[in-house]
Amino acid sequence: MDPLTLGLLALGAALLGTMIGVPVAISLGLTGLVGLWGVGGFTLVTTTLETLPHDALSDYSFVVIPMFILMGVLASHAKVTNDIYEACYRFMAHVKGSLYMVTVISSAGFATISGSTIVSSAVFTRLALPEMIRFGYNPGLSAGCIAAAGTFATLIPPSIMMVIYALLTGESIGRLLIAGAIPGFLTAAVYLAALWGLVRMRPQLSSPLEKRFTWPERRQSLTKVGPFVILSVVVIGGIYTGLIFPSSAGAVGAIGALALAVWRGVAQPGKIQSCLNDTASTAAALFLVLLGGLLFSRYLVFSGFIFDAVDFITDSGIAPWQVLMLIIIGNLILGMFIDTVSITVVTVPFIHPIIVGLGYDPIWFGILLIKLVEISAITPPVGLNLFAVMAASDGKVETGDLFRGVLPFLLLELLVLLALLTFPDLSLWLPRLVLGS
Known part of the structure; x- marks a missing residue:
């Protein structure tokens, strides 16, 4: 068979394995190894296994993943989310539909120190959902x-998904993290504007009773979030100003989150050990998935699939924008059935070279892809954030109500995606400003 056919068969096998429940790391890794055996025999397989895992995972850039995870776990353990939520509520309580808006703002704030959408969704489900239901808000x-606000962690730095994309493609982690800021906060602003209008058109969706806090009460709540603001400014500001390398920013953030936990008196040895265990297990799982993706990518390169795919698309006469639309539609469809990490690791190794070959900016495309990942996280029936909310809700919300409740936010996400497609500078202006061309 020609390389193009072999590559498509391998891609189909990897996707099929993932869809029927085979762990994505195993599905990708085995497909890649079988493909390498077919291309170069047993010698190529053993050589790859002897060199690739060490060469890839010993890269210093990989340290940013466990450090960002640890920072988020420690910050969550220190109850930072509670203080952010309380401060936002005291300033927004008098606004119609305030709890919706407070959830959006708090999630955006928490996203600046946590790169995990699942953690954000689970934490705010336990924190906000009981209050929303108690005050008569629509449960769905x-x-x-x-669930939708939890996805901010994929775009607003530090984002673990951006790091994964950068490591799979060789793009700059720092440039990607900076590029995600404006699209991330733009998404939050669109949510706020839409919710403000929705609760006025349909008042029954929120509580008729809103509360007011005095200015001294509001200022008091700000004192508790001061350390969190400092931590966010140090980590994100350090990356933007160039004072801290992206690979070091995670370590600085983890140390800051540990100091925050100590300051709040929740840094008992047993709890810190639990945070380290959670970090290690999460990072190890991600590393296995990345390793499987790298093995699969290595096969696509050795088989000649990447080069043939680029040549085929270039010679076919298909316009670049049509190829981009096909990729976007394909990712949206896959997002209905496959988890976000799987989609990224399976598709990026062959999509990225095609996009670069067609002349598109890889950073801009990276932000588009992360936005598609964000949409996948809340797309029924397999959106990971939806599962996280259902698991943390303790039966307070029916699955059907959740699926209906997330639909307005899916429409808003598609609107933001269209804006990012139409105006590339939303993603590229800030990296150019901070890092130059």
Whole structure:
């Protein structure tokens, strides 16, 4: 068979394995190894296994993943989310539909120190959903708001998914993290504007009773979030100003989160050990998935699939924008059935060279892809954030209500995606400003 056919068969086998429940690391890794055996025999397989895992995972850039995870776990353990939520609520309580908006703002704030959408969704489900239901908010829309706002962690730095994309493609981690800021906060702003209008058109979706806090009460709540703001400014500001390398920013953030836990008196040895265990297990799982993706990518390169695919698309006469639309539609469809990490690791190794070959900016495309990952996380029936909310809700929300409640946010996400497609500078202006061309 020609390389193009072999590559498509391998891609189909990897996707099929993932869809029927085979762990994505195993599905990708085995497919890649079988393909390498077919291309170069047993010698190529053994050589790859002897060199690739060590060469890839010993890269210093990989340290950013466990450090960002540890920072988020420690910050969550220190109850930072509670303080952010309380401060936002005191300033927004008098606004109609305030709990929806507070959830959006708090999730955006927490995203600046946590790169995990699942953690954000689970934490805010336990924190906000009971209050929303108690005050008469629509349960489905409330749960949908929490799940959708949790996705901010994929775009607002530090984002673990951006690091994974950068490591799979060789793109700059720092440039990607900076590029995600404006699209991430733009998404939050669109959510706020839409919710403000929605609760006025349909008042029954929120509570008729809103509360007011005095300015001294509001200022008091700000004192508790001061350390969190400092931590966010140090980590994100350090990356933007160039004072801290992206690979070091995670370590600085983890140390800051540990100091925050110590300051709040929640840094008992047993709890710190639990945080380290959670970090290690999460990072190890991600590393296995990355390793499987790298093995699969290595096969695509050795088989000649990448080069043939680029040549085929270039010679076919298909316009670059049509190829881009096909990739976007394909990712949206895959997002209905496959988890976000699997989609990224399976598709990026062959999509990225095609996009670069067609002349598109790889950083801009990276932000588009992360936005598609964000949409996948809340797309029924397999959106990971939806599962996280259902698991953390303790039966307070029915699955059907959650699926209906998240639909408005899916439409808003598609609107932001269209804006990112139409105006590339939303993603590229800030990296150019900070890092130059």
